[in-house]
Amino acid sequence: xxxxxxxxxxxxxxxxxxxxxxxxxxxxxxxxxxxxxxxxxxxxxxxxxxxxxxxxxxxxxxxxxxxxxxxxxxxxxxxxxxxxxxxxxxxxxxxxxxxxxxxxxxxxxxxxxxxxxxxxxxxxxxxxxxxxxxxxxxxxxxxxxxxxxxxxxx
Amino acid sequence: xxxxxxxxxxxxxxxxxxxxxxxxxxxxxxxxxxxxxxxxxxxxxxxxxxxxxxxxxxxxxxxxxxxxxxxxxxxxxxxxxxxxxxxxxxxxxxxxxxxxxxxxxxxxxxxxxxxxxxxxxxxxxxxxxxxxx
Numbered sequence: 001x002x003x004x005x006x007x008x009x010x011x012x013x014x015x016x017x018x019x020x021x022x023x024x025x026x027x028x029x030x031x032x033x034x035x036x037x038x039x040x041x042x043x044x045x046x047x048x049x050x051x052x053x054x055x056x057x058x059x060x061x062x063x064x065x066x067x068x069x070x071x072x073x074x075x076x077x078x079x080x081x082x083x084x085x086x087x088x089x090x091x092x093x094x095x096x097x098x099x100x101x102x103x104x105x106x107x108x109x110x111x112x113x114x115x116x117x118x119x120x121x122x123x124x125x126x127x128x129x130x131x132x133x134x135x136x137x138x139x140x141x142x143x144x145x146x147x148x149x150x151x152x153x154x
Numbered sequence: 155x156x157x158x159x160x161x162x163x164x165x166x167x168x169x170x171x172x173x174x175x176x177x178x179x180x181x182x183x184x185x186x187x188x189x190x191x192x193x194x195x196x197x198x199x200x201x202x203x204x205x206x207x208x209x210x211x212x213x214x215x216x217x218x219x220x221x222x223x224x225x226x227x228x229x230x231x232x233x234x235x236x237x238x239x240x241x242x243x244x245x246x247x248x249x250x251x252x253x254x255x256x257x258x259x260x261x262x263x264x265x266x267x268x269x270x271x272x273x274x275x276x277x278x279x280x281x282x283x284x285x286x287x
Contacts, residue, residue: 048162050237056230063226065201065238067265089160097190104184105199108158117234132201132265133226 048110049085049134058145060116060138067132068105074129076136078122083138085112118144168244179241183219183267187247194251194271200243201265202226208267210260212253219267220244 049064066074068089075086091107119141127136168180183198196219200208203221211218223240227233252274259270 046162048160050162051235052226052233052238053235054227054231054233056228056232060234061227061231065265067199067201069264071264091186094188094195095190098188098195101187101189103186105186105197106158106160106184108160110160129264131204131262132199 047112049112051112051114058139060120060140062136062138064134065132066129066134071129074134076127078120078125081116081119083114083116165238179239180244181241182245183243185245193273196269198267199265200267202240203243203262203265205262208260208262210269212255215249217247217249
């Protein structure tokens with residue numbers, strides 16, 4: 001089992017020459033990758049399933065393509081900042097008197113662990129599987145959410 | 155749990171499917187095709203495609219299957235990691251058997267299209283009598 005932790009190199013909005021250099025390095029890496037590989041996907045971990053992770057103000061969203069996986073065969077656990085997706089893809093037999101022309105779809109088990117950048121409110125994590133697309137919504141912990149403080153006139 | 159561990163594979167991108175009006179990547183779905191005496195069944199992995207966004211076309215012997223994935227993210231979301239892209243699934247096959255077009259059935263479940271193509275009844279062999287002249 002290959003487990004690759006993912007840590008985004010995010011820094012604040014302050015100017016930081018080291019993070020600027022890292023950003024430049026990432027950008028060079030991305031350009032190099034686009035030259036050698038036409039796909040835009042960056043730094044794939046090489047573990048099934050492929051994940052897309054996004055964020056907005058309140059939540060992180062983790063999406064995975066799991067066609068033909070019964071939602072009952074997917075197990076999602078959180079542990080601190082880590083998200084663990086476990087499951088199995090089953091392909092039932094199609095009778096005995098059939099002859100296959102093509103067999104490209106594969107069955108098997110999978111496990112993927114990924115780390116989220118900040119704490120999450122693990123009691124409110126929700127997951128839906130729609131049309132073979134898994135969407136996990138992970139609310140950010142209240143202490144990491146940006147809060148605007150109103151300035152009152154004296 | 156089965157012993158086999160699923161290996162991750164990049165989606166195969168279609169090089170040229172004619173120019174589309176909507177820009178975006180076009181992918182080749184993985185398929186299983188099997189045949190029984192009465193019918194040919196095609197299973198295609200199309201994650202994220204709703205049943206109303208699947209289109210199936212059979213013209214002469216050319217079978218075209220395509221499906222479109224709707225935009226996944228809302229405008230407020232920013233990507234932290236992107237390992238897969240979404241777009242259109244498209245694949246074309248040439249069928250060697252004659253298909254009974256009126257009884258084709260298609261269902262989509264958990265992002266897998268199941269297309270059942272019943273074979274047309276073979277034209278019955280005709281016996282031609284040779285009359286003596």
